[in-house]
Amino acid sequence: MPTHRRRRFIHGQTAWMLASVLALALLEALTVELFFVLSLIGFLVVTELTAPFAVTPRWRKRLKWIIALGLLAFGVIVVRRILEILPSGVL
Structure with a gap:
C-alpha cells in the first residue's frame, strides 16, 4: 500500500x-x-517539492x-537538435 507521500508524489x-x-x-x-522535456522538468520539480x-x-x-536516465535522454535530445541546426560541413 503506497504511503500518503508516495501517493502525493504520483x-x-x-x-x-x-x-x-x-x-x-x-x-x-x-x-x-517537448512532452518528454516538460515531463522531466516536472519530475524534478515534484521530486524536490515532495x-x-x-x-x-x-x-x-x-x-x-x-x-x-532522464538527464541522459535529455542530453541525447539536445545533441540531436544541435546537429540538426549545424550546417552539414561543420562536423
Whole structure:
C-alpha cells in the first residue's frame, strides 16, 4: 500500500504531465521530445517539492536512477537538435 507521500508524489507528477499535454496541444506544439522535456522538468520539480526533511524512504532513493536516465535522454535530445541546426560541413 503506497504511503500518503508516495501517493502525493504520483498525483503531482500525473497532474504535471496532463497539464503539459493539454498546454502543448492547445499551443499546437505537441511532440514527443517537448512532452518528454516538460515531463522531466516536472519530475524534478515534484521530486524536490515532495522531498522529506529527515528520513529518505527506499522508494525515493531509487528516483536518482530515473533522474539519471532522464538527464541522459535529455542530453541525447539536445545533441540531436544541435546537429540538426549545424550546417552539414561543420562536423
